[in-house]
Amino acid sequence: MTEREIRKYIDRLNSEKADELIFTRPISKTVDVAKVWTEQPKMTDNIVGNFRSFRFFFIRDDSGQYIGAVLDMYQDLHWYVVPKSRKRGHLTTALKESILPYLFCDGRESQTITIEKDAIGEKNYLSSKGVAIKLGFEPRNEEETEFELKPTDLNWDNVNLEEDNVRISSERFEILRKRVFYAYKMLCKISDELLIKVDNDEGLREVADEVRNYTWRIDDIEWKSKRTKR
Structure with missing residues (x-):
């Protein structure tokens, strides 16, 4: 999934136009877990065997605006923060306090991520690698493109989970x-x-x-x- 697509979902949430495509549930004051549908089902849809929605974690700033997202691909995480909100610690804090603890409490035995310099450029590579190292991820190969974090390597003192139901009328x-x-x-x-x-x-x-x-x-x-x- 491209950054353009992820930004589209963030914008939909902020414009309150995502009722039928994005279903959110708060897991902390600044993070929502969500199920995202790329489009509405139609009678004319092709029959495919690998149909599924996507699980996201959407990050909000102190004002309540959505400013970032983490796509959970199970074997990998793909994160994105809108340009004006980068380098403010929102992503690191959300991953450290809410998202990674949530994944591990959900039964995940370890979390791997892939960060490839050729795909995202050196500047973004170094930034994402810095976030990963701060969180406790360790390289799994010499090229330092694959990283892994186990529950025992996460600092659980920082956990801040406050999961709650959303009211349905x-x-x-x-x-x-x-x-x-x-x-x-x-x-x-x-x-x-x-x-x-x-x-x-x-x-x-x-x-x-x-x-x-x-x-x-x-x-x-x-x-x-x-x-x-x-």
């Missing part, structure tokens, strides 16, 4: 229920066509019935959410 819950029910009806329709034409839907109707159950499960989620907010 009753109107939004109703939209989600209707979308689940729409998915149920579409699966039933596909099942009917397969059963009538080829007498076999490979259990799709049972899958549809399970999807329908999620309309009631969303009711439970809403009820529990409202209770925890009291």
